[in-house]
Every structure is written in structure tokens, then in C-alpha cells.
Amino acid sequence: MQLPPGCTTLNPRAISSLRHLSYQVRVFSVATLTFKVNLNRSINQDHTLFLFYLGFSLFKPCYYPTHIQCWTDWFDRDDPTGSGDWELLSLLRAQNPGKICPNPVDIEARTLSGLTPAAAGDVIYKSDTSTGFICKNQDQKDKKMCSDYRVRFSCHPPFCGLGVCWTKWYDRDDPSGSGDWELLTHLRKENPGQICDNPLYIEATTTDTLTPALSTGDVFHTLNPTEGLVCRMIDQKSGKCRDYRVRFGCPCCD
Template identity: 75%
Template sequence: MIKLLSVAIFAALFLESHQKTVGKVLLAEVPEIKPQLPCDYPTHIQCWTDWFDRDDPTGSGDWETFSNLYKENPGKICRKPQGIEATTLSGLSVVAAGEVIFKNDATSGFVCRNVDQTQKKMCSDYRVRFSCHPPFCGGGVCWTDWFDRDNPSGSGDWELLSNLRKEYLGKICEYPLYIEVVTTDTMTPAISTGENFYIFNPTQGFVCRNKDQKSGECRDYKVRFGCPCKN
């Protein structure tokens, strides 16, 4: 009887010890699961083409028309762009350049005529790019968190990518493909507010200046960036 009891106790202790060992091994073999940014295909955000500069203002002006650019750059511009961005070759936005622009839309393209400028001034030399919807853009997009580093209480709302990188180390990819901007209170897309923007692109970030608004003050905005998904 004593022998049987001893055997039973030994077996129980061995089983308990074996279970603990197995448990430790199993836990050690479970791989660590790291959270990843969700990858999706945006329907309301566009990607940008390369920059195009087919003309200069030495003649009647700078004519960067969509019809000519589409013919001269086959496969590089979608058939129906959603938007257009124009800057001077030195990087100034249309608002910052302060010139009179004859055309600036995704359907017609961009035209600055010398005859429209004051004091017989010639237009600056401009470059343009167009925004397109997927699938023209390619793969999916991984979004960063929302960032809101400024408010319009000063000269405006300055959400520059260079500043955001410094303040949120490692949180933004090296080459963002997209930028999304909404108001902080109602999540209204910036493009639906009717305000004028000084900078609005994924390579520089976003700036809304109070002096460019009819009301005299920008709304408060937050931004996020779309990055290439890593397989």
C-alpha cells in the first residue's frame, strides 16, 4: 500500500513537472506578433504623377496644357486626372508666386499668359503634376497616425512634413505617396472647406495661411500620410 502511494505521488510530481516544462517550451515557440499599419486602396485620395515642364514664358506665356502633356507623355498621366498642382521651377506655389493665372484645372491644365501680368511682367516658369485615382497609382497604401502640431492662432496652420518628421521620429516613411488633411473638429476634408492652401502635397506637407482666407482665419487641420505597403 505504501509502495503504491509512493508511486502515485512520484507519478503526480513527474506529470506536474513535465507539464510545466512543456508549457515553457510551447510559450517560447510562439512567435511575437508585431502590429502593422492597415493596408488599403484609397478611393478618395489620389497619387501624383511626375512633374512636367513642356514650355517656358519666353513667348506668349507658359502653356502646360493637359492635352499636349497627355500626348507627349504616353502612359505617364491618367486619362481623367482628379487634380492639378503647379509650382514655379524654384518651388513657389501659385498663391506664393502671386501672378494672374489664365487656366489652372485638371481638365485644361495650366496656362499663365504674359499679357495678364501687371507692369508688363513676364510669367514665371512653371511645372505641373496631376493627381490620379488607383489603380493608376499602383499598390495599396499604409496610413500613418494623424498629426496636429499647430493651430491657426498665429499666421495660420503649419503642418510641414519637415517639422513633423523632427517631432515624430520614425512615424513617417521616407517617401510618402499621399497626404490626407481634415479639420480637427468635424473631420471635414480640407478640399471641401473652400479655403485656400499655401502648401498641400505629400512631399512638403500642408500649410493654410490666415491671410489667404476671406474670413481672415484658417480652420484647424490635422494631417496624415500614405506610405507604400511593405509586403
């Protein structure tokens, strides 16, 4: 089970009564320790704590940040031989138990070389969070086969991929002109070496009240960890965007 930064858990997959409960601890270095708990006099066993935060403090409640867009690991169960590439959610769940949330909020598909379906020129039969991804060879032009795809799903923590380490906050644009453009490509150019190659999360808040972006009522043209944030004036009922800052969650091994 993967956790948001700073959080630890008492193995909630194994203990249903603790499914939404975890603890936060800050230590001087990342470490692993084991301790014994006795809950409701019915559970008495060792559980491993994974500690992901630097510093120090006492234990305190920690809740998963549901406003953060988080992505699972990439999955590639099929190749385009036969009738096509079938990355069905039901089969991915069966082959990867516990790694995909019950109700994904988004799906992303890329070829193994990193192209979007549109860039690859493929006709996609289905790509949604209830079925998964299907590319049929019979739908392609000039009798060509589908490209080989991998998919990932957007979930709330703790159904994320690797352990996550956060970048600093970035605010490169103001909502003047056409809107607020916090594009990852621009941020990388202006902050060389500070953002990993493959961010897993994006978190965005307003710069004044620190309100989560998804709670502001603004309509976002782009808001994902591979492209960044774009809020366009033209998309808003009020004709204005708030001023946003963003940060990215990167694999801690990067």
C-alpha cells in the same frame, strides 16, 4: 503602371478585361517575378508582378483605395519664351501616354524653384483640370515674362508617380480651440527624419472610427500631401471637427 502599396497587377493596361483587377501578395522582401496566366482561354502570356509589400500570405483581391489623394509625377513641357508657359493637359497626355488619369480631381503648379504662382507674383490665365495650366506673358505687370512652371495632377491610384512607401500615422492635435491642425511643417518638427521631403499622397482618417476624412462630411481648409490637414471649426455647419490622424505616402527611393 504604378500601384498602391501591397498591390500587384496583371498588366491591366494591356488586358482590358482586368482593368480593375489586381492581386496582393506579401513576401519577405521586395522582389520581381514572372508567371504565366491563362484567362478565358484567350490570353496566355507572361506578365510581370511587382511586389511592394513585406510579409507573406496567399494571393487575395486588392482594390485601389479611391479615398487617397494621389499625385502624378511633375510635368514641364514648356518654358515662358514666346507667348508664355503653356502646360496644356492635352499636350501633356500626348507626350506622357498613360501617366495622367482620364479625369483629374485637382491640379498643382509650382515654379521650377518651388514657388506657388501667388508667391511668384504671376497672373495666371488658366489653371484647371480640364485645360491644364496657362501663364501668358502679356498678362504680367511691368512687361515681365512668366516664371517657368511645372504641373502635376491629383488622381486616384494607379495613376501615381513613383512607388510609394507609407509613414506611420500621426495625430498631433485635437479638434479643440480653432480646429484640428495636422500641418506637415509641425509634424516634421515633432518627428525629425520620419517624413520625406516630397510626399506623393496623404491619407487621413478619424481617430475613433477610422472613417476616411473625405467621407465624414467635414469641410477641410487644407488637405494635400504638401501641407497636411487642417479642419477649422469655423468652416463646419455643426461648428465642430472630428479628430483626425494622417500619414504620408513617400517615394520608396527616398
